[in-house]
Amino acid sequence: MNKPARKIDGLLFDKDGTLFDFHTTWSTWAGGLIEDLAGGDADVRARLAREMHYDLAAGRFAPTSPIIAGTNREAAECVARALPGREVADLExxxxxxxxxxxxxxAVPLVPFLTALKGEGIALGVATNDxxxxxxxxxxxxxxxxxxDFIAGFDSGHGAKPDPGPCLAFARAAGLAPARVAxxxxxxxxxxxxxxxxxxxxAVLxxxxxxDDLRPHADVVLTDIGHIPAWMTT
Known part of the structure; x- marks a missing residue:
């Protein structure tokens, strides 16, 4: 029996919140970062939380945080606003x-997930604003x-999302038409x-x-990346 035709030949993944669960990793990291930078000063702690849009009581980023999808440079600029006198370059x-x-x-056990995709001949890449x-x-x-086959950060020379540069760079590197990449x-x-x-x-959740935020921009919204193999052939 012939295999069903698949929708794509390449997958380009974001990293944080996609390959890795966002809040388990980054909200925890940010809480520690705030404590380190505040040095026990409650006013500095509050300023950092306010600029970073971080809920100290909940221990989580608010969805409005500019750090969530921003570059490392943008995160440093955000933190610097709460720390007068600190150089952005040093904070970066x-x-x-x-x-x-x-x-x-x-987000899912990555080794078996990626092994299966590579076994299907899917080109794989990562494009992050980290x-x-x-x-x-x-x-x-x-x-x-x-x-x-491709790993790019915002500082890899292809630009930062939402600019399409990193996406187009992956398609070129993989030798694929962009329409055959997700x-x-x-x-x-x-x-x-x-x-x-x-x-x-x-989109993944x-x-x-x-x-509601993701659906207008996505061809499909999945709970996590583990559902991609089934989507590719349906």
Whole structure:
């Protein structure tokens, strides 16, 4: 019996909130970051939480946080507004180094998931608004770097989402027409970038954004990336 035709030949994943559950990783990291930077000063703690749109009581980012889909530079600028006198460049380096060691919570068990996709001949890539250094550190910690043919951060020379540059760079690297690639992400930045590149778009609900925010920009909304194999052939 012939296999059903599949919708795509390549998958380009966002990292945070897509391959890895967002709040388990990043809301926890941010809480520790605020405590470290505040140094016990309640006023500084409150300023940091306000600028970062972080709910100290709940221990979670608010969906409005500019850090969620922003670049490492944008996150540093956000933090700097709460810390007069601190240089953005120094904070950018600090955020890159501390975030690279943040323990990652996989959205689904990644090794078997990615093994199955590679077995189907699917080209795989990662495009994140984190640094490439951070992306490689997190993928390496999960033991999955080798599954990806393309790994780009906002600082890899292709631009940052929602610009389509990283998406188009993956399509070129994989030798695929953008229409045969799906951009997979948990934020509107991911989906807008994918559509602007002429790609199919898959939204997942393992990040801060809700269904109503994602649905207008997505061809399909899935609970998590584990549902992608079934979607590819239906």
């Amino acid at each position: 380096l600090y955020l890159m180094q501390t975030s690279a060691t943040a323990p990652q919570a996989e 640094t490439e250094y951070g992306a490689r550190a997190h993928l390496g910690e999960a033991g999955v770097t080798g599954f990806f 951009m997979v992400g948990d934020s509107t930045h991911d989906l807008i970038a994918g559509r602007a590149a002429g790609m199919q778009t898959i 393992t990040g801060p954004a809700g269904l």
